[in-house]
Structures are given as C-alpha cells and as structure tokens.
Amino acid sequence: MSLAHDDVDATQPVVYIPCGDETSTEDDAENDTDEILAEEYSPFRERDLPGGYVTRFDLYRAAWKKCFDRMEVRSIFRSLGARVETRVQHIVSALHAPLVDEIVRSVHRAYDDILPGLPRVELPVIAISGSSTSKGFLADVASRLETNHAEDAEDDDPPPGSHITHLYPSDCPNIMSTMKALVTGFVNHPPNGKDVQRKPVTSLASYDIELLKVWYGVLRDSAEGPEPPPQLVVFLHDFEQFDESVVQDMFYICSSYVPQLPLIVVVALSSLFPSFLHTTYPQSILSLLRVDTFTVPSGPTLLERVIAETFFDLRFEPDVMVGPAALDYLTDFFCRHASSVEGALLILQLTHFKHFDEPLTVFVHDELLGTSSAELATEKLSDPKGIAFLTSLVSWSFGHQELAPNQVGWPVNDVAGLLASIAKARADFRYRLRRFKLAFGVLLRVRKVILNLGYRTAEVDKTPLEMMSASLRGGLAREGKYLVMMTKKLSVEKTQILLQDLQSFLDELPGHMDETQEVRQGLAASAELLEGAEGAISTGVADEFGDWLAGYFQEHIINLEDLRLWEIWYTGPTPFPSDMLNPAPRASVVSALLQPQSFLPASHNDATPERLPIWKLPDASILFRRYLEAGRMINVYDWYDSFSQAVESQRSHLSRGGGEGSGADEEEWKMHVQARFMRALHTLDLIGLIKHTGRKADHVMRTVFDIPE
Amino acid sequence: MASYLEQLEYLTKEISDSFPGNDFLISQLITLVTTCPPTFTYVHDPYTTGVTASLVNALISSLSAVDAKSFVPEDDAIPTIASAQVNAVACFTARLFYDTTLNRLAKWHPLWDDGCENWPGGFTGVRYNDSLDGFLHGLRVLHAQLSDDEAGRTPQRSRLKVKAQVRKNTVKMVLIIERAERIKDSLPELLVPLTRLAELSKVDIHTILISQSPWEELKPLMGAAVDPFHLSVRPPSQEDTRRILVSRFPTDGDISAAPHAYHPALLQFYAQYVDALCSICAPFTRDPHELSYVAAAQWPSFVAPVLDAQRDANQFHPIPEDVRMRLLRVFLPSFTAALEALLPRRMHARTWSQTPDVTDGPASDEKGVEMTISSLSTLQKYILLAAFLASSNPPRTDMRMFARSRETRSRRRRGGGTRKAPQRSGSTPAKVPQRLAGPASFPLDRMSAILAVLLEEYDLESRVISKEFTQLGEYTEMELVRVHTSGAITELSAAHLLLRVSPPDRLDGPPMYKCGISYDVALALGRDLRVPMLDLIWEAG
Known part of the structure; x- marks a missing residue:
C-alpha cells in the first residue's frame, strides 16, 4: 500500500505507511485495518460511508498517480533515423x-x-x-x-x-x-x-x-x-x-x-x-x-509551465481540479519560501489528499463505491448504516438552487436514480471544465496575438499564474472585456492574423474534441465575412468577431462552483492546510500545553471554555502553567508543592463525596503524586523547556519566556 | 671533469632562461647538490612558491638526468642523483609519504596487474611504510640497490655489500618537499627526522624543504631539529616578471604559418603588450602566474584586430608602430577590468577571452548583484534586509527606528528635551558610519524583531490572512517562528549571505549573526521590495 514502494519513485517526500498488514487476505483482518484507519483520522465521521475511508484512499492514490505521472513521466516516441527510441x-x-x-x-x-x-x-x-x-x-x-x-x-x-x-x-x-x-x-x-x-x-x-x-x-x-x-x-x-x-x-x-x-x-x-x-x-x-x-x-515560469501543462491542458483530464485557493497558496509558497519543484508537487499532493477527506469524493471516478457493480453499489448505499452519508448526498445534490421553483417532489425517487444523477453531474462537470479550459486557452491566445501585434496596453498586471487562479474564480471579466475591446478595433489585416492564429491554435489540439466545434464555427463565420468584405465594412467584421468573443468568454469562463456537486471534482475555495508544510513547532507545543483541550480528543463534550480550571488539565499542562508563573529560575521543590496541590484538588473534585483514605493509602498517594510529577517534568525536559544548570541547587532554568496566554 | 662542469653550466643557463631572475638561487642549488652540502636546505619563498617549486623540480630532475658516467667514467666524485619531489599536502599520512618518496626515488611505477605493488626493494613481502624505521631501512636498501645498478653489475648477493661500500658515494638522493609548512599539521612527528634524514638513514640524502613560511614558524621546540641551510627567494622584479611572461608566449615557432594569434612573428608585439600589462597590474599583483593568466585571457581579443587586418595573408606582415600604439591605448582600460574580473576568478580566462566586448568590465559587478537578488525568495530577501539593518544600526536606535505604537510616535514628535551642546570639533574623532566600519554582530531575536516590523509594514497587504488571526501582528508573529523562516535563515548562512559568528554548538542564548551583504545589495533589495531603506538606516551624527 505504500506509495513509495509500488507506485511512484522513492524520492518523494510523502509516503504512506500502512498501519495494518494489507497483504493478508482474511476478511476480518481487512476489517480491522478499516476500523483502525477510520479511527485514526476521520474529520467527517458522522456522515461518512462505512469503509469509505479506504475506498477514498484508493481513489486518492489513483487520482494523484494520474496527475503525478502527467507531471513527471511522459512517454515520447522520438524517431532518430531508422531506430525508434523510447x-x-x-x-x-x-x-x-x-x-x-x-x-x-x-x-x-x-x-x-x-x-x-x-x-x-x-x-x-x-x-x-x-x-x-x-x-x-x-x-x-x-x-x-x-x-x-x-x-x-x-x-x-x-x-x-x-x-x-x-x-x-x-x-x-x-x-x-x-x-x-x-x-x-x-x-x-x-x-x-x-x-x-x-x-x-x-x-x-x-x-x-x-x-x-x-x-x-x-x-x-x-x-x-x-x-x-x-x-x-x-x-x-x-x-x-x-x-x-x-x-x-x-x-x-x-x-x-x-x-x-x-x-x-x-x-x-x-x-x-x-x-x-x-x-x-x-x-x-x-x-x-x-x-x-x-x-x-x-522560479514562477517553471511552476507556470507545470500547472499549465497539467490542470489547464486540454489533452489531460485530471480527476480532481485544483481550485483557486490551493493555486494561490502554491504560487505564494513558491515565490515566498522555496521555489522547488518538489515543494510544488508536495503541495499538489497534499491538496489531493485533503480533498479526499470529504466523504462524497468517493464518487470522483464512478459511482461504484468501491464495489464491482452498480447493483452492489446501490445495495451498499441502501445500507442503513450509511444513512447520514445518503442524507448529505441528497442535500448536496439538490440544494435549493438546483431545484426549479415550480418543481414538485424529488427529481429522483430511488438510490439508483440518485447514482445516475451523480453520473450526469460528473459528465456535465467534465464537459464544462473542458470548455472552460478551451475558453481560457483562447483568451490567452488572443492576448498573445494582440501583444505580438504591438499593443502593449493588452499587458495585464497579472502573472499567468494569477490569471489562472482568477479565471477559476470567474474573475477575468475585466481582462476579457478589454481584449474584446481591443479586438474590435483591429484592422482587416490584423483581424486576419488573429483568426489564422486561433485557427492554428485549434489545429494543435487533438482533433476529436467536440468543444472546439463552437470556436471553429465562430472563426469560420468571421473568416467568411472577412473574405467577402471590402475595405469599408471590414471593421464590422472585427466588431462582430469581438461580439462573438465576448459572448463566448462570458458563457464559458464560469465559476466552477456554480455547477452541481462541484465539491466532488473541484477543490474550489478550500484553503490549503498550510500548517502541514510550514508549521510553527514551538508555538504549537506551547499552545498545546496551554490549551490541551483543543488538541486532546474531546472526552466530555461540553463547550470548551477559554481556560480550563487547573485541576482539569493533564499533568504536563499543570506543570507548564506553574512554569509560566515562575521567575527565571524555578525551584523544583516549590514546583512540586504547587503541583501536588493541584493534583490534590483534582482528586477531591473527581472523588467528591468519597471518604478520606487511611495513612497507608496516604503514603501511597504521595508516591503516586511524585511519580506523576517526575513524569511530567521529564516530558517538559524532553520538549526542551527546561535547562539544567549547576548554578543553584534544586533549581532549573526556564527556556521559554514571554508567552502570551 | 671539465665536460661535466660545462654540462652544469649549460644546465644553469637553460634553467635561468626559463626562470629569469633566479640566477642566484639556481647556482646555489646546483653547487649544493653537486658538491658536499649540508644535508638539509630550507628554501623560503613567501611570494612565488609555486614558481620556485617548479624551478627546483626542473633543476633537480635535469641534474639527475645528466649521466655522470658519460663524462669521466672512472671518477667517483661525480654523483648520480636520484630525486623525489613530494607534496606535503598530497601526502597527508605517513604511509603515503613513505610510499611516494620511495617509489619516486626508485623511479618505480606500480603496475595494475601486479596489484599496484610499491617498490619491493629486492625482496618480496617486505614493507617499508609501516614506520620511520621501516622507511629508513627502505632508504638504505634503495641506496644500495641504486649504487649497485650504478656500478653496472648484476646484483649478486654475495658481492653486494662489498661493491656498495666501494661505490657508496656515487649515488646521491635528493628529497624535495613542497608546501613544507603543512608537515607541521599533518605529519608533525616526521618533521625532526626529516631534518636529519641523512644522519638517521646513514645514506647520502639531501632534504630540501620549500615553503611559504619562514623556518622559525615550523621549527620544532626543544631544538631537536638541525638548523637548515637557508635560501631565501626575493620577490621577482618587474623586469623578471616581464621576462617570465614573454618566455611563456605559447608559440609553435613555425614562422611560415598563416597568421594566427600565437604566430612567432607576434613575439615582439607580445613583449610590448606584456610591458603595458605589467606596468598597469604591478600595483595589484606581481605573481607571474596571475599575470600570465590575465595576459593569456586578454591576448586573443587584443590581437584580434591585427589578425582581422591580415586575414587573407598567408604570411605575417609586420605591424606598423602607430597601429601598435593605438591598439595599446584603446585596450589600456580593459586591462584593469580584466584584472578585476580574473584575479578573484569571478570569470575564468576562457570565458573572458570569448567575451566579445571586454572593454567595459565594471558591469559585471551589477550583474552579480542582480543574479543574487533574483535567486532569492521573497522571505529570504526580507531576512537579508532585516539582517542588514540589524548589522548597520546601533541597537539603541531600534526603538526610535522601528517602534510603531502610538505613544512612541507622539513622543518622537514632541522631541525637544535637552539638546546636547554640539561638541567642539577636534575633541573627538569624527564618527564613522557603521556601513563603512563593517557589519556589527547581532542576536537572532533582534533580527527577528526587525523582520517582524518589515513584514508587518511592507508585506502584509500581499498576504491572504486566515480568519483565525484576529489580533494585530499576530499573524506576523506566527510567521516568524515557522519552519520555513528558520530554514531560510539557515540556508542563507550556509550560503554565507548571513554569517553566523557564534559557534553552532552553543545552545546558550540566541545565536549571533552578521550580515553578509553589502550596502549596494541591500539598497537594491530594498528597491525590489519597495522598502525605503534609506529611511530605515540610521545615519550617525
């Protein structure tokens, strides 16, 4: 199951270490693994499909591998004289x-x-x-x-x-x-x-x-x-x-x-x-x-090339489209911190990984739900255990904007119908995405031609990467309008050049694409007009073509979030988990010690207050709180005293109503407190919060000061 | 005998020609080696050690090439010389030193098929490289063997001893050690034995140490070493340098060849060119190696106009005097440019000779700055700016320069207070701006604080800040302790753009750094990031 082992090359920085033995064929072993995996990390457990974690993990691997292969390994047949070399x-x-x-x-x-x-x-x-x-x-x-x-x-x-x-x-x-x-x-x-x-x-x-x-x-x-x-x-x-x-x-x-x-x-x-x-x-x-x-x-050109040839390339259809938020983070990280290809790949991989947190992404590829046939999938979805999943699926599929106002009743009546509607949504998403990419490509091409014709004003103040992210947000309207305006002002010869260039752009694309038909028709209409036109009315052609272009851009450069069930195939505005790549370890450690309740599994699910009373804290946190109140040097005995008081109050809170223990118990209790103190002290020592100096007997030194609580 | 002396004289002349200006050293060395010398010589050359080492090598190897027997076959007084030249840097262990010395003295070339065996000394399985004793033993065996070969007899065991005694003086070994100052570090235990090698090994061996440092620095304590025979080499005069350079004109001597840059007819022109070059570069370097490097790099472009004029000729036409003068005048400024680029090896000679427009050199400096800037990430640029400010501003001014809270600003506006009376000029020396005094060191947390101010003021707009950071400055504060920030600082110090002055293993207190970029680079960075550096740099006075 390890990615490093069987799929991609071993130098990549993220590997998955399976916690169970995947090779065992026994069913119960499988189930164990599933359960462990699901328990380990599952942010949407309440509305997840049973076993959905593992299915999604496999889907993630497939999706990322597809993307990675596209970026890294591409076979090219190069003929060299008589021999063909791969x-x-x-x-x-x-x-x-x-x-x-x-x-x-x-x-x-x-x-x-x-x-x-x-x-x-x-x-x-x-x-x-x-x-x-x-x-x-x-x-x-x-x-x-x-x-x-x-x-x-x-x-x-x-x-x-x-x-x-x-x-x-x-x-x-x-x-x-x-x-x-x-x-x-x-x-x-x-x-x-x-x-x-x-x-x-x-x-x-x-x-x-x-x-x-x-x-x-x-x-x-x-x-x-x-x-x-x-x-x-x-x-x-x-x-x-x-x-x-x-x-x-x-x-x-x-x-x-x-x-x-x-x-x-x-x-x-x-x-x-x-x-x-x-x-x-x-x-x-x-x-x-x-x-x-x-x-x-x-530098950015490298990144631009990688992104343009994967997510914005018409010849390649990624399973998951990267959204503007992740793209912005990627650009920012690349320019600000480390302009390495490995880093960029890592970010894309993590984006994929995070995307598959969402239970619904189990439909990213097909609606089989990890089973082998549609019947089995229907059966699986009808399982009462997955009712939360089904509910969320239905509510996402048919949110209020998808339902026509005059419609009565549900658009689908059974699970099979629901699955079919998902398939339809996927096809629709893919289709719109392809047209989107094409329109974006046309826009870039028009801009390039106009720039080449010497109109410097067509230079937008956005880098290509920013343009990509803006287009995904649907925010290229201004640029599009400007280009249309420029196009309308072109002379006959220049319009000719533009049309020819766009034609060759289309010819470079794989021929079987239906999406190009629309553009071809638009071009052909204008070219026809141009041929028949004489000097006087020729500006009209440019005008007309400009109008067509405006309509084309408006229709196709859309916000992908308007599509039904976009969450499955598009990461959209989901922010990138930047703390994973660029953590602040010391700050995290300190905040974990100060507010353990936001890190520990919530055992008693009361509303977490800002600051817990000290007896509710784990031992290390109790010590740390006292640590912050101390001076530069801490007397260990005093520290122990205050700790034992806190533990004492903890004891009385927990066993309220219980009687006092006997003398022997008291002795044992002291030992117990001492042991807990030592353990907590060593924990802090291990984290590096304590420095031992021989300067003063029974004293240790603080290493962290000025913590805002 | 006479012919041997003639041969020596001829040899002296030949070596003097190729190493002009070293006549005294050459004659001294020849006398020392060919007569009965002190067995330990120390050549001290602080200026051109490389040249001297190759001189000594050339001299000794040509001396050992002289076949003594061909002159006066019966005379025992003419020694045959076996020499070994050893580099103290290359011989970093004693074993390596022993092996190299013995192999070279014996002219033994290890063969791959024999398992790269060292000089066997006539016996198989004996090692001479385990200790000094073994080495001395090896020297004795080698000497005996060489003497025996000298006598032209097959080494018959029974007679070996007798014959060796008879002809003992006829083989003389010379051991030359270059970069001898390194012995003190790498092989300190060998230094004393080397000075008295002849005494210890009881064979006729002459040790010559060549070094940049004076003997006093190497000399072991307690007077265990013999005092050497000192030879000091004076720095080459400009005339000598010139002659060296001219003698190295790489011509093939074919006068009838079609014109090319190294045509023998150009030799005189080359001498003029070298003259001009030497007189310009003399204040900066007199090392013949360096000067000939510059000369070689500059020559092709210098001579190109001349060659262009004679492109179609198959013979070389002499160059008129006025053309030469004009050419030299045109190229004068480019000589300094070449020196500036080539001496620190910012460019190597081949690239320089291929650069078409060599007359405008100083542009390379700005290009270097641009290169450095373009290769940095944004965060690294900010870190460098912060480091520069921390290095050039005195710490007590930080509050005034960077504090941004309301009350400090108002306090500053109020200003006033008691103004010190201007000090009388002359009573204290004028204050030197910090940027001229070099960077001061600063603790890391001071730099982080300045970095936080810079990021907060000039970078915040360009960032997308997530909603969890509600307080003012909280985001930047978090940013400072992130992994990639520390990583960038480490990377910058690995690249020597930040210099860590405290030892890396010291955990006590914050690490100390110094800024490694210049004023110009800092200003360029500031322009790049739109940070008004001139407002932020504290100018004293």
Missing part, C-alpha cells in the same frame, strides 16, 4: 533538458579547448547552483554522462566516455576518507574487466591518488579505436555541507594530477547562490580551478 521525458526534465545538454557538453569539452598560455592546467569545476530545487536534475546529468554514446551519435567526434563517482558530505569528514571515497569510487570498477587483488600493506594505499593514476593508465590503454580517452567525473553533492579545508586539499591534490588524470568536478550547490565558491574558498584555491557556473531554471 524515452521517458518529464515535463520538468523537458524544461531542464537544454541545461543538461549544455552541462554534458561542457563536461565533454572540459579538456578540449584550453586557452594557450595559461600558467597551469586548471581543474575543470562545474558548479550547478540550485540543484536542490529538483532532485532529478543531477541524476539526469549523471545518466546522460554515462550513456552518452548512444545519444550523441550524430556528432562527428564521439564524446569521451565518463566514469562517475559521487561524493557526499557524510563520507568526507577528513581528507583521508575523502580521497579514499574518490579513489575507490573509480578503482572499484576494474579497468579491463579483471580485478586484481591488492595487498593491504605493500600495495599503494586505497586513498593514494597514484592508485587512480595507475588504474587510469590501464583504462586508457585498454580503450581501442579512435575513441578519445575516458574522463573521470566527480560529483560533490550538497557542496555547502562539505568541510572547507578538506575540499581545499582535495582540489589541490586533484589539480596537481591534471591533465594526466582528466578529472572533472561537478559541484552541486543546493542553494541558488552562484557566488558560494567565491565567498568561501581563497584565491589560492580558486586559481587552481576553472569554474563554470550553471543555474538550474526555477
């Missing part, structure tokens, strides 16, 4: 491809065109900044380097082969282990296929770069034909984490062996600051290197 291409890596090409080329040419007259041969260093924004990037570079022979067959000179070693900061605490990792990384692959046993004491040490030299000598001699000698590429991952002095020595040693050893160092800077090398390393080391800097493309 390549896995990502939207993201398609964006990166030019840069990867450039880096690979500069690795290949690292020792080719050396400027004559330089005082020494420099060690080529390729610094890739911002590599952490996309983890696949370095892997792309490495795999391209490893398999370059097949790739660049069209070049005249075959590029040199590459041997690659990866170094990580954890392998390199000192120069000896660094050199060992570097040398053995290459030498462990014997050069001519046969490995030779080296003697531990009388052979060259495994961290001796001379060993690499010997190895390379054999490798170079064993290469046959006109192939250029192979290159040795060293990847330094997370370069900022490496110890500076170690890297300095490593660079020094390596540079004294070039060009006999054609070493090339690829430095992966995780941050986006290309000047890191220059601010960190001294000139004496930099002068040994020839640093080429590349920056991985990132």
Whole structure:
C-alpha cells in the first residue's frame, strides 16, 4: 500500500505507511485495518460511508498517480533515423533538458579547448547552483554522462566516455576518507574487466591518488579505436555541507594530477547562490580551478509551465481540479519560501489528499463505491448504516438552487436514480471544465496575438499564474472585456492574423474534441465575412468577431462552483492546510500545553471554555502553567508543592463525596503524586523547556519566556 | 671533469632562461647538490612558491638526468642523483609519504596487474611504510640497490655489500618537499627526522624543504631539529616578471604559418603588450602566474584586430608602430577590468577571452548583484534586509527606528528635551558610519524583531490572512517562528549571505549573526521590495 514502494519513485517526500498488514487476505483482518484507519483520522465521521475511508484512499492514490505521472513521466516516441527510441521525458526534465545538454557538453569539452598560455592546467569545476530545487536534475546529468554514446551519435567526434563517482558530505569528514571515497569510487570498477587483488600493506594505499593514476593508465590503454580517452567525473553533492579545508586539499591534490588524470568536478550547490565558491574558498584555491557556473531554471515560469501543462491542458483530464485557493497558496509558497519543484508537487499532493477527506469524493471516478457493480453499489448505499452519508448526498445534490421553483417532489425517487444523477453531474462537470479550459486557452491566445501585434496596453498586471487562479474564480471579466475591446478595433489585416492564429491554435489540439466545434464555427463565420468584405465594412467584421468573443468568454469562463456537486471534482475555495508544510513547532507545543483541550480528543463534550480550571488539565499542562508563573529560575521543590496541590484538588473534585483514605493509602498517594510529577517534568525536559544548570541547587532554568496566554 | 662542469653550466643557463631572475638561487642549488652540502636546505619563498617549486623540480630532475658516467667514467666524485619531489599536502599520512618518496626515488611505477605493488626493494613481502624505521631501512636498501645498478653489475648477493661500500658515494638522493609548512599539521612527528634524514638513514640524502613560511614558524621546540641551510627567494622584479611572461608566449615557432594569434612573428608585439600589462597590474599583483593568466585571457581579443587586418595573408606582415600604439591605448582600460574580473576568478580566462566586448568590465559587478537578488525568495530577501539593518544600526536606535505604537510616535514628535551642546570639533574623532566600519554582530531575536516590523509594514497587504488571526501582528508573529523562516535563515548562512559568528554548538542564548551583504545589495533589495531603506538606516551624527 505504500506509495513509495509500488507506485511512484522513492524520492518523494510523502509516503504512506500502512498501519495494518494489507497483504493478508482474511476478511476480518481487512476489517480491522478499516476500523483502525477510520479511527485514526476521520474529520467527517458522522456522515461518512462505512469503509469509505479506504475506498477514498484508493481513489486518492489513483487520482494523484494520474496527475503525478502527467507531471513527471511522459512517454515520447522520438524517431532518430531508422531506430525508434523510447524515452521517458518529464515535463520538468523537458524544461531542464537544454541545461543538461549544455552541462554534458561542457563536461565533454572540459579538456578540449584550453586557452594557450595559461600558467597551469586548471581543474575543470562545474558548479550547478540550485540543484536542490529538483532532485532529478543531477541524476539526469549523471545518466546522460554515462550513456552518452548512444545519444550523441550524430556528432562527428564521439564524446569521451565518463566514469562517475559521487561524493557526499557524510563520507568526507577528513581528507583521508575523502580521497579514499574518490579513489575507490573509480578503482572499484576494474579497468579491463579483471580485478586484481591488492595487498593491504605493500600495495599503494586505497586513498593514494597514484592508485587512480595507475588504474587510469590501464583504462586508457585498454580503450581501442579512435575513441578519445575516458574522463573521470566527480560529483560533490550538497557542496555547502562539505568541510572547507578538506575540499581545499582535495582540489589541490586533484589539480596537481591534471591533465594526466582528466578529472572533472561537478559541484552541486543546493542553494541558488552562484557566488558560494567565491565567498568561501581563497584565491589560492580558486586559481587552481576553472569554474563554470550553471543555474538550474526555477522560479514562477517553471511552476507556470507545470500547472499549465497539467490542470489547464486540454489533452489531460485530471480527476480532481485544483481550485483557486490551493493555486494561490502554491504560487505564494513558491515565490515566498522555496521555489522547488518538489515543494510544488508536495503541495499538489497534499491538496489531493485533503480533498479526499470529504466523504462524497468517493464518487470522483464512478459511482461504484468501491464495489464491482452498480447493483452492489446501490445495495451498499441502501445500507442503513450509511444513512447520514445518503442524507448529505441528497442535500448536496439538490440544494435549493438546483431545484426549479415550480418543481414538485424529488427529481429522483430511488438510490439508483440518485447514482445516475451523480453520473450526469460528473459528465456535465467534465464537459464544462473542458470548455472552460478551451475558453481560457483562447483568451490567452488572443492576448498573445494582440501583444505580438504591438499593443502593449493588452499587458495585464497579472502573472499567468494569477490569471489562472482568477479565471477559476470567474474573475477575468475585466481582462476579457478589454481584449474584446481591443479586438474590435483591429484592422482587416490584423483581424486576419488573429483568426489564422486561433485557427492554428485549434489545429494543435487533438482533433476529436467536440468543444472546439463552437470556436471553429465562430472563426469560420468571421473568416467568411472577412473574405467577402471590402475595405469599408471590414471593421464590422472585427466588431462582430469581438461580439462573438465576448459572448463566448462570458458563457464559458464560469465559476466552477456554480455547477452541481462541484465539491466532488473541484477543490474550489478550500484553503490549503498550510500548517502541514510550514508549521510553527514551538508555538504549537506551547499552545498545546496551554490549551490541551483543543488538541486532546474531546472526552466530555461540553463547550470548551477559554481556560480550563487547573485541576482539569493533564499533568504536563499543570506543570507548564506553574512554569509560566515562575521567575527565571524555578525551584523544583516549590514546583512540586504547587503541583501536588493541584493534583490534590483534582482528586477531591473527581472523588467528591468519597471518604478520606487511611495513612497507608496516604503514603501511597504521595508516591503516586511524585511519580506523576517526575513524569511530567521529564516530558517538559524532553520538549526542551527546561535547562539544567549547576548554578543553584534544586533549581532549573526556564527556556521559554514571554508567552502570551 | 671539465665536460661535466660545462654540462652544469649549460644546465644553469637553460634553467635561468626559463626562470629569469633566479640566477642566484639556481647556482646555489646546483653547487649544493653537486658538491658536499649540508644535508638539509630550507628554501623560503613567501611570494612565488609555486614558481620556485617548479624551478627546483626542473633543476633537480635535469641534474639527475645528466649521466655522470658519460663524462669521466672512472671518477667517483661525480654523483648520480636520484630525486623525489613530494607534496606535503598530497601526502597527508605517513604511509603515503613513505610510499611516494620511495617509489619516486626508485623511479618505480606500480603496475595494475601486479596489484599496484610499491617498490619491493629486492625482496618480496617486505614493507617499508609501516614506520620511520621501516622507511629508513627502505632508504638504505634503495641506496644500495641504486649504487649497485650504478656500478653496472648484476646484483649478486654475495658481492653486494662489498661493491656498495666501494661505490657508496656515487649515488646521491635528493628529497624535495613542497608546501613544507603543512608537515607541521599533518605529519608533525616526521618533521625532526626529516631534518636529519641523512644522519638517521646513514645514506647520502639531501632534504630540501620549500615553503611559504619562514623556518622559525615550523621549527620544532626543544631544538631537536638541525638548523637548515637557508635560501631565501626575493620577490621577482618587474623586469623578471616581464621576462617570465614573454618566455611563456605559447608559440609553435613555425614562422611560415598563416597568421594566427600565437604566430612567432607576434613575439615582439607580445613583449610590448606584456610591458603595458605589467606596468598597469604591478600595483595589484606581481605573481607571474596571475599575470600570465590575465595576459593569456586578454591576448586573443587584443590581437584580434591585427589578425582581422591580415586575414587573407598567408604570411605575417609586420605591424606598423602607430597601429601598435593605438591598439595599446584603446585596450589600456580593459586591462584593469580584466584584472578585476580574473584575479578573484569571478570569470575564468576562457570565458573572458570569448567575451566579445571586454572593454567595459565594471558591469559585471551589477550583474552579480542582480543574479543574487533574483535567486532569492521573497522571505529570504526580507531576512537579508532585516539582517542588514540589524548589522548597520546601533541597537539603541531600534526603538526610535522601528517602534510603531502610538505613544512612541507622539513622543518622537514632541522631541525637544535637552539638546546636547554640539561638541567642539577636534575633541573627538569624527564618527564613522557603521556601513563603512563593517557589519556589527547581532542576536537572532533582534533580527527577528526587525523582520517582524518589515513584514508587518511592507508585506502584509500581499498576504491572504486566515480568519483565525484576529489580533494585530499576530499573524506576523506566527510567521516568524515557522519552519520555513528558520530554514531560510539557515540556508542563507550556509550560503554565507548571513554569517553566523557564534559557534553552532552553543545552545546558550540566541545565536549571533552578521550580515553578509553589502550596502549596494541591500539598497537594491530594498528597491525590489519597495522598502525605503534609506529611511530605515540610521545615519550617525
């Protein structure tokens, strides 16, 4: 069941760890899992379908996988001469491809065109900044380097082969282990296929770069034909984490062996600051290197491309459409915090995840409810246990705006009819969504043409991402009107250009789409008019086309929330759970200690007051409240005293009316209080709220001050 | 004998030609190595260590290439020299040092098929790299072996000892250690033995240490080490530098070739070019390495107009004097630009030589600023601004600059109070603005407070605030303690845009930081975020 395992690649940051054994086939085991899962987390338990949690979870996986596959992995058949080669291409890596090409080329040419007259041969260093924004990037570079022979067959000179070693900061605490990792990384692959046993004491040490030299000598001699000698590429991952002095020595040693050893160092800077090398390393080391800097493309354009090619692409139909709230959060997070593709994917994934909290989303794909046939589904829905679910479904399906005012009675009379009406709503939603996307595409295209024609005023003050989110809110009316106005003012030639461009836009889309028919008709009508028209009345054509466009936009760029049962397929204005991605741990811990009632399961469901009396609090909270009242240092004995008073009052509240215990009981009770005190104290200690200082006997120090209660 | 001396003289001249200005050092070294020297020499060169090291290497290896026997076959006095050059940085463990030294002295090249075995010393399975004793033993065996080879006899065990004794003096080993200052850190236990290696190993071995630091800094305490024979290298004069650079003109010497940038006919022009370059760059650097780097980077674009004029010629026409002068005058400003970009390696020589318009250099600085700014996220920009303000404003002014509550504002408006009499000029030195004095360090919570003010005043409108935050400033306060804010601070300090001055393992008290961006970058950031930085920076006085 784990996503990391069987579905998508293992590098993704969110994995689901199942709490039960999924593989067991016994029914009761299944049921146990269901129950546990449902108990774990279920915000809408009161109106959920029995077992709905697991069904929705499967649906979530399918929906996200569809979306993820679209974003990450896309197969493209590329014919290359006679052979057809299948390549896995990502939207993201398609964006990166030019840069990867450039880096690979500069690795290949690292020792080719050396400027004559330089005082020494420099060690080529390729610094890739911002590599952490996309983890696949370095892997792309490495795999391209490893398999370059097949790739660049069209070049005249075959590029040199590459041997690659990866170094990580954890392998390199000192120069000896660094050199060992570097040398053995290459030498462990014997050069001519046969490995030779080296003697531990009388052979060259495994961290001796001379060993690499010997190895390379054999490798170079064993290469046959006109192939250029192979290159040795060293990847330094997370370069900022490496110890500076170690890297300095490593660079020094390596540079004294070039060009006999054609070493090339690829430095992966995780941050986006290309000047890191220059601010960190001294000139004496930099002068040994020839640093080429590349920056991985990132920023809003990247995000824009990803979103435009998934949720706003007519060729792709996601199960769940992302709403403006999530989109806004995504944009904001991307610009404000971390412009990484992984982060964006994570947000989209969490959006999906959250969307499937809603019990009704069980209908996202079909109305089988996790069963195998419509009859079974009807039966399942007729189950009295799911009455709350059914009620909510009916009330959502036929809210007052859906019912025509003059209608009498229910539009459907049985469960099967209800399911059929859901299917109808889904088809309708999909249809409207496609038309919406098309209209949005047309709008962008018209804007682009008008911009290209030189009308700078068509430039709206919204970024493409903002336009997307505005369009989902139905808030592009002003922009649409403005474009229509501009269109009406176009001359004959320019109208012609616009029409042709729109025509080619439609032609680029897959032909079978019915939605394009309407646009095609509109275009054809205008084109016909244009052909027949003479100069005088030609402005009328632009006028007419503008009117048509206005009507078209108004009809199709709609607020998706007006559609029936939109909650199932559209996340709409649901806010993104931002605390999941960007939590404030200390603030959460403190507020949990101050107001445990809003975190603990509500056992007595009375209206939660602002501040509970102290005896109602858990032990750690009692201690914490006293902690806040104390000074800089806390006397532990006093603390214990006040705690035992609170516990005493708790006891008297709980056992009101009970008699006093005997002396032996009293002794036991004291032990009990002490134990509880110690446990609570250790809890606070573990959280880091207490600092032990030897300064004052029996005192501990506060670490948190100024808590607004 | 005479011919050997001639050979030495020839060699001296040759080395002097390729390393001009080092005649004294060369003659000293040759004398030292070829006669009966003190066994430990210390070459101290604070300026151009790299050049000196390659000089010594070239010298010793050409000396060892001289075949002593070809001159006076019967004379024992001419030693054959076996040399090893070792880099103290590369030999970071004792074992590595022993292996490298012995292999190089014995000219032994490990073979992959033999399992990369080290120099075996005539016996299999003996190791010389386990301790100093083993190493000394190895040196003795090696010396005997070399002497034996020298005698041209097959190493017959029975005679080995006798012969070795007879011809003992004919093999002389030289061990050169570069970057010797590193021995003190990486192999401190080897320093004393190295100074008295000949004494310990009882073979004729001469140790030369080359280092940037003076011997006094390396010298072990307690006087355990022998005092070396000192050789100091003076800084190269401008004339020497010039000669070095000219001697490195990378020409193939084919005078009949079609014109290209490294045509031998251009040598004289190159000398003029180097003259101009040296005179401009002399105040900044005299390192021949650096100067030749700049020269190599600049030359292709410098000579391009000349080559353009002669594109179709198959022979090189001499360049008229006025053209040269004009060219030099046009390129003069670009020399400094090149130096500014190339010396700190903000650009490397190849890119520089390919950049079409090299005459306007200073633009690169602004480009760097732009690059840095564009790669930052919004929050990081705010953090940097806050850090800059915390670093440049004195803490006591924070209340006045940033406090935003009503009563402080009114208090400020009221102002007045007792005004101090202006101090007489001359009694105290004029106050230097903080931005000229460098960034001051500040605790993290002070920066957070300033960051909160900045976010609250300039960023709040652009945010969508959920309804749960009802109080004024509550949202921003929450924002400050979020994971991504701390993450951004850590990331900035990893990138050295914020400098952490307190040790990372200190948990006591807030961590201290310094700002790592310059005044210009801060102003540019302020413009980017529409924060009026000039109003927020406290100007003293």
